[in-house]
Amino acid sequence: MTYTLTVRDHMMVAHSFTGDMFGPAQRLHGATFVVDAAFRAAALDDNGVVVDIGRASDVLRGILSSLTYRNLDDDPRFVGVNTTTERLCAFIAEQLATAARTGTLGRDAGDLHGIAVTLHESHVAWASYELEL
Template sequence: MYEITVRTRFAAAHYLKDYDGPCARLHGHTWHIEATFRGNMLDSKGMLLDFGEVKRKIKAIVDELDHNTLNEVEPFCGSSENNPTVENLARYIYYRLKGQGDGHDQAAKISRVRVWESPDTSATYAEV
């Protein structure tokens, strides 16, 4: 089994809805994203996936979030079920990457997304 991980970061603000604490107020983070892909086979060039292509896909998602208030960006605007927590952000990015397949039976699949909101706190989303 092979895995590759691509890291990136972006800056964005958020506040936690229906939360009793300081994070209920608008504040910002430099969010760090780690997207890991997994597969059993390498291509003819000896790669699981082309890092450049993976970076392009992640950048498209991150560009929509960067320097925004996450509470005002779909899917986080609306009900508290879509609160822009680090957990929900990890799930959102995971599903966006999962949905960006090229339509072919690709050997490598998104395995997990980890989002860091600070150097000491992160959340990971993966399907079992």
């Protein structure tokens, strides 16, 4: 049995891709993503939660604020890589995992099974990345 708590936010970025497969997306373009961050645990803590929803929301907002309204092509964290939806999911998940490991979510990371991040690029397309803790 697994409990899941999910918080949602959004971000707006600009970026371009390298490679013929991306067609017109090789040119600079904007993207707006709805971002879901799911935290999973086998048991609830003493307060009856997976993680503190307020802290999870704040941490997600902090991560996304470092990306929002920016051209990711100019971000040194993404030099030499295409900032695809899949890669952005992994980046956000790893940042959330770091927050979990440092106790920022109000619960020991060892009590969590994993984190999953889903970026909804539109109502018909999205990508997810899951990591175990």
